[in-house]
Amino acid sequence: MADYHWPPTDKCSLIGRRISRLDGPWKSSGRIKYSYDVNRPNMLHGKMVFSPYAHAKVVSIDTTAAEKMPGVKAVEVITEPGKEVFWAGHEVVAVAAETEEQARDAARRIQVRYEKLPHLVSDVDPAKAGEHTKQLAEQTDGNPDQALQQAEVTSEGEYGVPVITHCCLEAHGQVAEWEGDNLTIYASTQNVSGMPGEMVRAKIADSADKVRVLTPVMGGGFGSKFAADTWGLACARLAKKAGRPVKMMLERDQELMAAGARPSMYAKVKVGAKKDGTLVGWTSESWGTGGPDAQGGAPSIPYVVRIPDRRVRHTTVLTNIGPARAWRAPNHPQMCLITMSALDDLAAKLDMDPVEMLQKNIQMTGQLAKTYSAELEKAAELMDWKKKWHPRGDKTPGLIKKGLGVSIHTWGGAGHPSNCNCTIQPDGSVSASLGSQDLGTGTRTVIGIITAETMGLPLEAVKVNIGDSKYPPDGASGGSTTVGGVSASTRRAATAALNQLLDKVAPSLDAKPDELEAVDGQIRVKGSPSRAISWKQACAKLGTTPITGVGQRERTDDLISSGVGGAQMAEVSVDTETGIVQVDKLVAVQDCGLIIDLKTAESQVYGACIMGVTYSLFEDKIMDEQTGRCLNADLEFYKLAGIGDFGDIVVHMMSGPGYDERGVIGLGEPPVISPGAAISNAVANAIGVRVPTLPVTPDKVLGALGKGAVA
Amino acid sequence: MAKLEDPKDPAKSDSPKKQGLLRREFVKLVGGTGVAATAQVLAGHKLAAAATTVPNAVLGSGKVVGPGPVAMSLRINGQEKKLTVEPRVTLLDALRNHLDLTGAKKVCDRGTCGACTIIVNGKPTYSCSVLAIEVADRDGKPGADIRTIEGLATEGKLHPVSASFVENDAQQCGFCTPGFVMSCAAYLETHRNPTIEDVKQALGGNLCRCGTYMGVRDAVVEAAASMKGGRA
Numbered sequence: 034m035a036d037y038h039w040p041p042t043d044k045c046s047l048i049g050r051r052i053s054r055l056d057g058p059w060k061s062s063g064r065i066k067y068s069y070d071v072n073r074p075n076m077l078h079g080k081m082v083f084s085p086y087a088h089a090k091v092v093s094i095d096t097t098a099a100e101k102m103p104g105v106k107a108v109e110v111i112t113e114p115g116k117e118v119f120w121a122g123h124e125v126v127a128v129a130a131e132t133e134e135q136a137r138d139a140a141r142r143i144q145v146r147y148e149k150l151p152h153l154v155s156d157v158d159p160a161k162a163g164e165h166t167k168q169l170a171e172q173t174d175g176n177p178d179q180a181l182q183q184a185e186v187t188s189e190g191e192y193g194v195p196v197i198t199h200c201c202l203e204a205h206g207q208v209a210e211w212e213g214d215n216l217t218i219y220a221s222t223q224n225v226s227g228m229p230g231e232m233v234r235a236k237i238a239d240s241a242d243k244v245r246v247l248t249p250v251m252g253g254g255f256g257s258k259f260a261a262d263t264w265g266l267a268c269a270r271l272a273k274k275a276g277r278p279v280k281m282m283l284e285r286d287q288e289l290m291a292a293g294a295r296p297s298m299y300a301k302v303k304v305g306a307k308k309d310g311t312l313v314g315w316t317s318e319s320w321g322t323g324g325p326d327a328q329g330g331a332p333s334i335p336y337v338v339r340i341p342d343r344r345v346r347h348t349t350v351l352t353n354i355g356p357a358r359a360w361r362a363p364n365h366p367q368m369c370l371i372t373m374s375a376l377d378d379l380a381a382k383l384d385m386d387p388v389e390m391l392q393k394n395i396q397m398t399g400q401l402a403k404t405y406s407a408e409l410e411k412a413a414e415l416m417d418w419k420k421k422w423h424p425r426g427d428k429t430p431g432l433i434k435k436g437l438g439v440s441i442h443t444w445g446g447a448g449h450p451s452n453c454n455c456t457i458q459p460d461g462s463v464s465a466s467l468g469s470q471d472l473g474t475g476t477r478t479v480i481g482i483i484t485a486e487t488m489g490l491p492l493e494a495v496k497v498n499i500g501d502s503k504y505p506p507d508g509a510s511g512g513s514t515t516v517g518g519v520s521a522s523t524r525r526a527a528t529a530a531l532n533q534l535l536d537k538v539a540p541s542l543d544a545k546p547d548e549l550e551a552v553d554g555q556i557r558v559k560g561s562p563s564r565a566i567s568w569k570q571a572c573a574k575l576g577t578t579p580i581t582g583v584g585q586r587e588r589t590d591d592l593i594s595s596g597v598g599g600a601q602m603a604e605v606s607v608d609t610e611t612g613i614v615q616v617d618k619l620v621a622v623q624d625c626g627l628i629i630d631l632k633t634a635e636s637q638v639y640g641a642c643i644m645g646v647t648y649s650l651f652e653d654k655i656m657d658e659q660t661g662r663c664l665n666a667d668l669e670f671y672k673l674a675g676i677g678d679f680g681d682i683v684v685h686m687m688s689g690p691g692y693d694e695r696g697v698i699g700l701g702e703p704p705v706i707s708p709g710a711a712i713s714n715a716v717a718n719a720i721g722v723r724v725p726t727l728p729v730t731p732d733k734v735l736g737a738l739g740k741g742a743v744a
Numbered sequence: 745m746a747k748l749e750d751p752k753d754p755a756k757s758d759s760p761k762k763q764g765l766l767r768r769e770f771v772k773l774v775g776g777t778g779v780a781a782t783a784q785v786l787a788g789h790k791l792a793a794a795a796t797t798v799p800n801a802v803l804g805s806g807k808v809v810g811p812g813p814v815a816m817s818l819r820i821n822g823q824e825k826k827l828t829v830e831p832r833v834t835l836l837d838a839l840r841n842h843l844d845l846t847g848a849k850k851v852c853d854r855g856t857c858g859a860c861t862i863i864v865n866g867k868p869t870y871s872c873s874v875l876a877i878e879v880a881d882r883d884g885k886p887g888a889d890i891r892t893i894e895g896l897a898t899e900g901k902l903h904p905v906s907a908s909f910v911e912n913d914a915q916q917c918g919f920c921t922p923g924f925v926m927s928c929a930a931y932l933e934t935h936r937n938p939t940i941e942d943v944k945q946a947l948g949g950n951l952c953r954c955g956t957y958m959g960v961r962d963a964v965v966e967a968a969a970s971m972k973g974g975r976a
Binding site (some may be wrong): 053054056057058059060061062063064065066067069070072078093133134200201202203204250252253255282284285419472473477503632633635636637639640641642643644647667668669673674675676677679682 | 752829830832833837841844846847848849850851852853854856857859880892893894896897902905906909910911913914915916917918919920921922925929943944945947948949950951952953954955956957958960961
């Protein structure tokens with residue numbers, strides 16, 4: 034029988050190679066339909082009415098004028114009078130009309146009266162937040178006060194990361210269509226298999242098997258699209274009321290105000306070391322906001338570098354900024370920025386190269402110490418660190434100062450629950466079906482590669498069926514859990530299907546099934562390649578009945594594992610006259626166990642680095658304290674990096690012995706964690722002073738220089 | 745941009761609203777590429793007073809149409825497409841909501857991100873910032889030559905730019921990709937030998953959230969090379 038374990042990578046014809054994504058041609062030809070593109074016959078357009086106030090009670094809602102307007106077919110109240118809204122952009126009413134313009138007009142005519150209530154949208158000072166704070170946790174290990182007292186050098190600083198948004202280019206939303214009791218949802222979601230159940234819990238459908246969710250492709254999620262959300266539920270209800278399909282996609286301002294925000298995190302840190310750079314103690318008072326609800330516990334800082342004696346106190350500020358959602362690598366970029374900035378400042382005080390300091394303390398990173406050490410070495414080589422690095426403050430003459438920064442990060446990335454059916458048809462065609470989804474990460478391609486590799490077929494011979502809730506259930510795509518989940522289930526399903534085929538074929542090759550292998554489009558006897566039949570001939574022996582192999586990610590699955598490291602280095606130029614920071618080069622060295630598709634894996638890292646440049650230099654959900662509204666709820670002032678906003682990015686994937694045998698591990702999150710710290714540290718190295726918070730904008734650079742400029 | 749759409753927003757005495765136009769429409773008009781034509785069909789001389797950049801010569805008869813739906817013809821990918829939409833409907837919404845040409849994507853809807861880029865009279869154009877009626881046939885004269893990504897290559901084939909985006913993995917979620925491909929295709933029609941530095945300038949009007957720019961840089965240079973090789 035074929036063995037389900039991964040073949041050695043040097044024996045693979047597809048796994049680990051650079052392979053173009055399967056849905057690439059659909060996307061770059063503009064022909065694939067995203068949820069936003071679905072136009073159903075007789076479809077109505079939905080629009081939302083959102084609260085203009087950051088905190089208010091809904092007093093009354095009058096929809097009569099709107100309902101009489103041309104084209105208006107249904108209205109759905111989401112927040113009933115008497116209930117409160119907790120952020121500007123909070124959903125209140127939804128309306129559906131014949132055209133998008135009519136729906137927008139109708140939304141404007143819905144009269145909502147509010148009683149304004151006090152709001153808080155500033156998270157920068159917990160002392161000013163009064164009753165809007167909640168001390169979540171305090172964690173002490175060892176004796177940090179004594180450790181810091183005995184430290185030969187200490188450094189104190191304040192660091193932070195503001196609230197930013199997800200800003201998926203495809204807005205949140207869906208098309209909902211009823212046929213009797215059956216509901217079809219064309220949803221832009223990270224959770225195809227989970228959404229039917231959500232519709233039942235919301236009492237929209239009476240059973241999950243009457244709900245079908247279709248998501249062949251989706252335009253970005255980054256952690257913000259796990260649920261149907263109030264607008265998704267309202268869309269289904271509007272469609273039911275109107276008896277017609279409804280498309281409800283958020284407009285960009287709503288998207289930025291209400292559809293997800295990454296929690297902020299700020300900290301006052303004291304960290305100490307011996308003169309040789311050995312870290313001895315850490316204390317931090319941190320705070321941040323995740324919107325109106327307190328979430329999570331104390332941050333796990335110091336991040337990655339586990340200083341034995343430490344005390345962490347964390348306070349959550351309850352604000353009306355908007356609802357927090359998981360943002361690619363939840364909490365890690367914030368914890369990383371705080372930790373790596375503090376360590377970098379300490380290294381500067383010791384007049385020590387920060388890479389040397391990390392290497393000196395590498396055992397504090399735990400199990401992955403060797404990986405980190407190797408990754409730092411590789412990154413230093415690719416950056417030419419030793420040659421380029423200088424002590425803090427670029428002393429060369431001129432207004433442009435150059436600097437280097439480093440950071441390391443970690444992530445779990447264990448595979449989520451996943452089920453795959455792999456079917457071989459008598460005509461030789463092969464399909465793998467999973468209720469998973471491809472967020473643009475390459476999930477579809479990974480499934481295809483594993484199936485084809487297992488069958489000894491070219492990639493084109495395999496059809497991948499995902500993005501449909503009728504397929505075997507699969508986990509939501511979050512936390513870099515998808516690639517592990519689908520890789521395990523697909524490999525097991527494909528192997529199970531192949532073994533059934535080998536059973537059928539064995540007699541005709543006069544061999545036992547476990548003497549056979551599937552290679553190069555043939556089933557052949559191991560060791561005697563001439564005793565072979567073609568894949569098509571083999572499958573013809575199935576007669577009229579296809580075979581299906583069933584695969585499930587096992588609870589402890591030896592095809593996958595978790596826990597990765599990663600090291601990044603940034604080189605920046607800072608114009609000390611204008612304060613503008615240019616990222617000249619970013620080096621990212623990353624491990625993720627066994628790589629299935631090197632091309633899409635590298636793309637994940639490139640993309641994460643660019644997303645990292647964006648949140649390091651530009652992104653900030655700016656709130657107006659007086660009105661409580663978001664001041665930059667559009668793409669003109671909510672800045673995303675463009676193609677010319679950074680220099681070079683160099684990606685190196687750690688693979689081969691020591692990595693491949695770990696099996697598949699998730700990759701989406703880890704490389705987005707370090708850019709903020711690496712870039713912030715590089716700026717400090719360039720200009721000689723710390724810009725304490727992200728984004729490192731020109732005004733902050735100039736402000737920091739005013740306090741202590743470069744000599 | 746919600747503030748622009750808020751009808752309760754106190755209008756200044758000289759605001760376009762007082763002249764019978766919502767601010768959103770006004771902003772779209774002055775932000776659009778064909779101010780004069782729209783001004784004429786939408787609001788005639790009233791808008792001309794507000795939009796002082798309108799040359800008198802093209803104001804024509806001042807015939808007013810709308811605000812209800814208006815029958816019009818658009819020349820898209822070499823074909824005449826008839827549709828009936830309100831004059832305020834953007835070219836992007838006309839393509840997507842009325843003609844099921846959904847390759848151009850709606851993201852910012854305010855002329856910033858480039859996801860809606862199509863080619864109008866040979867130029868890459870944000871279709872969210874043009875009204876359909878601006879580029880429609882009018883007074884017996886043919887409207888603009890509109891090319892969308894659906895017309896870039898024949899069905900089942902890939903344009904060299906699209907193929908190069910696949911090869912260089914210049915796309916992840918892919919929602920920005922058609923806009924990038926159209927910007928790139930239009931650019932390469934007039935620039936045969938771009939460098940990476942050129943590409944950074946040329947595609948500065950398109951935004952991507954997944955961070956595919958490294959692939960895009962290579963894809964454009966490679967597509968240029970392959971198009972010169974006669975494969976286009």
